[in-house]
Amino acid sequence: MARINANYNKLAAGYLFPEIARRTAAFSDANPGVNVMRLGIGDTTEPLTDVVIAGLHAGVDKLSKSDSYSGYGDGEGDQDLREAIAAKYADYGVTFDETEVFVSDGAKSDSANISSIFSHDAVIAVQDPAYPVYVDSNVISGRTGEAVEGQYEGLVYMPCTEDNDFFPEPPRQKVDLIYLCVPNNPTGAVCSKEQLKSFVDYAIDNKAVIFYDAAYAPYITDTSLPRTIFEIEGAKSCAIEINSFSKDNGFTGVRLGWSVVPQDLVVEDSESGKLNTMWRRRQNTFFNGSSNIVQRGAFASLSPEGRKLSQEMVGYYMVNARTIKSGLESIGITVFGGSNAPYLWMKTPNGLSSWDFFDKLLTETHVVGTPGSGFGPSGEGYFRLSAFGNEADIATAVESIKSNLQI
Ligand code: PLP
Numbered sequence: 001m002a003r004i005n006a007n008y009n010k011l012a013a014g015y016l017f018p019e020i021a022r023r024t025a026a027f028s029d030a031n032p033g034v035n036v037m038r039l040g041i042g043d044t045t046e047p048l049t050d051v052v053i054a055g056l057h058a059g060v061d062k063l064s065k066s067d068s069y070s071g072y073g074d075g076e077g078d079q080d081l082r083e084a085i086a087a088k089y090a091d092y093g094v095t096f097d098e099t100e101v102f103v104s105d106g107a108k109s110d111s112a113n114i115s116s117i118f119s120h121d122a123v124i125a126v127q128d129p130a131y132p133v134y135v136d137s138n139v140i141s142g143r144t145g146e147a148v149e150g151q152y153e154g155l156v157y158m159p160c161t162e163d164n165d166f167f168p169e170p171p172r173q174k175v176d177l178i179y180l181c182v183p184n185n186p187t188g189a190v191c192s193k194e195q196l197k198s199f200v201d202y203a204i205d206n207k208a209v210i211f212y213d214a215a216y217a218p219y220i221t222d223t224s225l226p227r228t229i230f231e232i233e234g235a236k237s238c239a240i241e242i243n244s245f246s247k248d249n250g251f252t253g254v255r256l257g258w259s260v261v262p263q264d265l266v267v268e269d270s271e272s273g274k275l276n277t278m279w280r281r282r283q284n285t286f287f288n289g290s291s292n293i294v295q296r297g298a299f300a301s302l303s304p305e306g307r308k309l310s311q312e313m314v315g316y317y318m319v320n321a322r323t324i325k326s327g328l329e330s331i332g333i334t335v336f337g338g339s340n341a342p343y344l345w346m347k348t349p350n351g352l353s354s355w356d357f358f359d360k361l362l363t364e365t366h367v368v369g370t371p372g373s374g375f376g377p378s379g380e381g382y383f384r385l386s387a388f389g390n391e392a393d394i395a396t397a398v399e400s401i402k403s404n405l406q407i
Pocket of ligand 1: 109181251252
């Protein structure tokens with residue numbers, strides 16, 4: 001008799017974004033003709049760069065001739081792409097060889113799958129609030145108990161609050177796997193090298209592993225801040241970095257990411273190289289490699305001209321971040337983030353709950369944002385706005401908030 005994976009029943013609520021879509025659709029149905037403006041989901045809006053388009057076209061053309069056609073590629077990704085990714089880290093004084101780089105269909109899949117090479121009884125720590133996949137993937141795999149008052153039993157929450165500038169200290173108790181996301185989604189918080197070193201030291205002392213999601217690292221312009229965890233001495237022995245072409249090259253729909261699993265990474269019962277081999281095995285068993293066309297586009301994005309254009313794309317969204325921040329501050333709203341990150345984390349006015357503010361913002365200003373409580377208990381009373389969007393649309397949305405929000 002087949003039975004379901006009952007861990008799915010533990011998932012606290014419907015995923016955040018479907019609920020936003022449901023409320024937005026209900027508003028639109030009740031108010032036909034009203035233009036709803038979105039400052040909500042972290043999806044890119046600007047077209048791919050010419051360099052990426054040329055790379056994708058070249059990838060398509062290659063498949064049109066029998067002498068250049070290729071079928072399945074390496075499960076880990078094309079070698080030249082892995083080399084180009086490894087070479088990118090040289091900018092930060094970090095060296096890798098390409099056997100440590102694994103190309104995938106995106107950082108979300110890697111974030112969800114990476115814990116599968118660690119023991120089932122591992123104790124998990126997450127930033128609170130956090131990108132939901134870290135928590136939900138561990139709920140589904142049975143590493144947590146039930147949700148009680150918005151917190152899963154057995155999970156260690158590291159609160160990110162105004163008091164700690166939205167970046168936590170390492171846990172006081174012993175944990176095994178730690179998810180860190182810097183710059184953070186949803187708070188837009190970054191951390192200093194010293195703060196990151198405290199996590200690396202903790203991980204080394206406790207034989208723990210850090211999953212470091214650096215999908216927004218290209219948004220860090222302050223060069224004193226770490227752009228990769230591997231800038232911190234010792235990180236290769238205790239960290240896996242997860243990354244993406246989505247946010248700096250607009251690959252949210254194209255799909256491509258990578259993870260770095262260092263050969264030096266070790267845990268209690270593994271010698272060096274073992275976890276790298278296990279992830280290779282995992283990917284080759286469950287995944288037949290990323291699209292060869294898409295990999296050609298990504299490879300092109302790593303050329304000098306490609307990198308220049310992707311920086312321009314980041315700069316474009318960061319203009320929006322400044323527009324949102326200054327607009328909200330001009331009406332007395334407290335806003336965090338948005339300096340080295342494409343997310344702004346605003347405090348809801350008058351102590352409103354995140355969802356009450358969602359409804360108020362939508363009704364009064366026709367702007368959709370993302371309730372902070374959807375990212376974890378410490379997100380209650382906050383609200384995420386995203387700088388991903390067309391410049392003119394963002395400016396219109398901010399003007400509507402300035403003129404119509406009643407606070
Ligand atoms: N990591 C973080 C922190 C994100 O916010 C997102 C998307 O919003 C992703 C990963 C997803 O990346 P990808 O598009 O490569 O799956």
